[in-house]
Amino acid sequence: MSTTEREHDAVVDERGRANLVRLLRVAYPHPQFPDGPYERTADTIIEQVGVSPWHRISLVNGLQTLDAAAGGSFADLDEPAALTLLRSVENAEFFVFVRGVTVTTLYNDHEVWDLLGYEGASFDQGGYLHRGFDDLDWLPSPRIEEYAGPDQLLEVAPDDEPTGRGR
Numbered sequence: 001m002s003t004t005e006r007e008h009d010a011v012v013d014e015r016g017r018a019n020l021v022r023l024l025r026v027a028y029p030h031p032q033f034p035d036g037p038y039e040r041t042a043d044t045i046i047e048q049v050g051v052s053p054w055h056r057i058s059l060v061n062g063l064q065t066l067d068a069a070a071g072g073s074f075a076d077l078d079e080p081a082a083l084t085l086l087r088s089v090e091n092a093e094f095f096v097f098v099r100g101v102t103v104t105t106l107y108n109d110h111e112v113w114d115l116l117g118y119e120g121a122s123f124d125q126g127g128y129l130h131r132g133f134d135d136l137d138w139l140p141s142p143r144i145e146e147y148a149g150p151d152q153l154l155e156v157a158p159d160d161e162p163t164g165r166g167r
Contacts, residue, residue, distance in 0.1 A: 006058065012063065017042060017118070019073075019074045020059075021035070021042045021072060022082065029079075040109060044096055044105045049097075053092075058097065065089070065092075070085060
């Protein structure tokens, strides 16, 4: 057993980790994502709380509270019930901490980048300008219609010209 695995065991038990992974899947739903990115995010959260006794206690108690509120196992709740429960604790300190770490960890996972079609940073490759910055094949084609209005705009008010004030 590695040091990291022993540290995880000391912070969150197997059931707590399952609850954390389920929390991440419900709060950040991406059906096309495999378990890996969620599990790596959970590991990062667990590693970070291992440094702070306050966050460790908050996370452990928060994950246990999810089970208590679920009347059994939070990890086994269906999607609507799990989402309703998470909404009821969204301002809890442990949830705020989990959300903060998740946003910067889950979406910085290179497997997630591949799944979302993100090619990564472009600064080291000269920027986006000459690398298809306008390549929007993931968006629907825009609807382009010609303007069918009058040839000349109508005057709405006699003083509708810019006054130069405020410049």
